[in-house]
Amino acid sequence: MVPSETMASRGAAAAAAERSAKPLRLDIQSLSKAFAGRTVVDDVTLSVAAGEVLCLLGPSGCGKSTTLRMIAGVETQDRGTIRLDGRVLSDGVTSVPPEGRSIGLMFQDFALFPHLSVTDNVAFGLKGRRAETHRRAHRLLERVGLAAHRDAFPHELSGGEQQRVALARAIAPKPRVMLMDEPFSGLDNRLRDGIRDDTLDVLREEGTAVLLVTHEPEEAMRMADEIALMRGGRIVQRGAPYNLYNSPHDKEAAAFFSDINVIPGEVHGALTETPFGQFLAPGQPDGTRVDIVIRPQHVRIDFDRAGRGPNPTALDGSPARAIVVRSRFIGKESLVEFRLDLDGSAMSAIVPSVFLPKPGTPLWLMIRRDRCFVFPRS
Incomplete structure (x- = not known):
């Protein structure tokens, strides 16, 4: 492991230790839900600490939004328990209604009231005298940079400004937990990063526990303290973004975070023969078919010298000759696609x-041995 990786893994461990010291805010145990006999959420267990951002990441239809709806109280689970600060919200016997859960909601559709001013939108639902609720609304609008627009109406604002109004309205009642269902997906890419960062700053200052749903790995890694990777209604892996990216649970988990190259092989004597030499496959019985996975950015390219390539090394293994199929410039980097001479298989490099x-x-x-993952073929 190189020094930068050591520092990164130590940083991830330190961050995990810091999170474990925070009080547990949201605790979900063995949550399950089926519709018309089809299980869409299957034995999901999650916890989020105060001030922590947990991202529920997965493809469309994997059960992410249904999980959020059960936590919010708009859907009833078939099994499992939901607790907030140790208090049971729902367990199949007890069920606190949505308005009594102290849980805020933010969705892709901001759902602002078009006939109300920005101030009245933020103050909507707050209890107390109008002057008091407006003071709270004005303070929040100042925090999200919209003090100058407090008398405007939603249609007079940009998409990013409407998003910040929705944020201010969601945190106005001081929820203990904020549920966010892809709230930034409708924003322009140029605005998205800044608004995401501002949103998290405000929520962390409030000490709010955040459960964010997204299908975009980049968004999850940018925003989350921890990621729970969901597939087919189940949590398949949970951990810090660094750990999920660098220690994926299986080939599908690796592929969800980036493009991958897959080199098939078969184990004989704990070794797998490939165009790039032998790979160790410890613990795998003879005859096991495996997939060796490497990301395109970890493929090294060298020039052909009259049919000869570079010498093998312990780090990069044996070189394999390949022919360029196509190459494209994609911004800060180039994507080059190859066909291997030995077996005609495809390989890409960034x-x-x-x-x-x-x-x-x-x-x-050549492929970095320390950047490869070996998985039994499913």
Whole structure:
């Protein structure tokens, strides 16, 4: 492991220790839900501490939004228990109504009231005299940078400004937990990062526990203290973003976070033969078919020298000759697609900056052994 990776893993461990010292805010145990006999949420257990952001990440239809709806109280679970600060909200016997749960909701649709001013939108639902609720609304609007728009109406605001009004309205009642269902997906990419960061700053200052649902890995890694990866109604892996990215549970988990190259093989004597030499497969019985997974950014490219490539190394293994199929510049980096000489299989590499070899160009590829994952083929 290189020094930067050591520091990153230590940082992830320190952050995990810090989170464990915070009081547990939301605790979900063995939550399950079926519709018309089809299980959509299957034995989900989650916990979120005060001031922590947990991201529920997964493809569309995996049960993320249904989980949020059960926590909010708008859907009733078939099994399981939901607790807030140790108090049972729902367990199949007890069921606190949504308005009594002290849980805030933010969705992709901001659902602002078009006939109310920005101030009245934020103050909507607050108890107390009008002057008091408006003072609370004005303080929140100042915190989200919209003090100058407090008398405006929603249609007079940009999408990013409407999003911040929705945030101020959601935190106005001081919820203990904030549930966010892809609230930033409708925003322009140029605005999204800044508004996400501002939103989290406000929620952390309030000490609110946040459960965020998204299908975008980049958003999850940018926002979350921890990620729970969901597939087919179940949590398949949970941990810090660094750990999920660098220690995926299986090939599908690795592929969810980035493009991957997959090299098939079969184990014989704890070794797998590939175009890039032998790979260790400890603990796998002879005859086990495996997939060796490596991300395109960890594929090293070298030039062809009259049919010869670079010498093998312990770190990069044996080189394999390949022919360029196509190359494209995709912003800060280039994507080069290859066909391996040995077996005709496809391989792609990502190279920083501009590197656009012509189709048909022979090059040599090497793959970092410490960046590969070996999984039994499902």
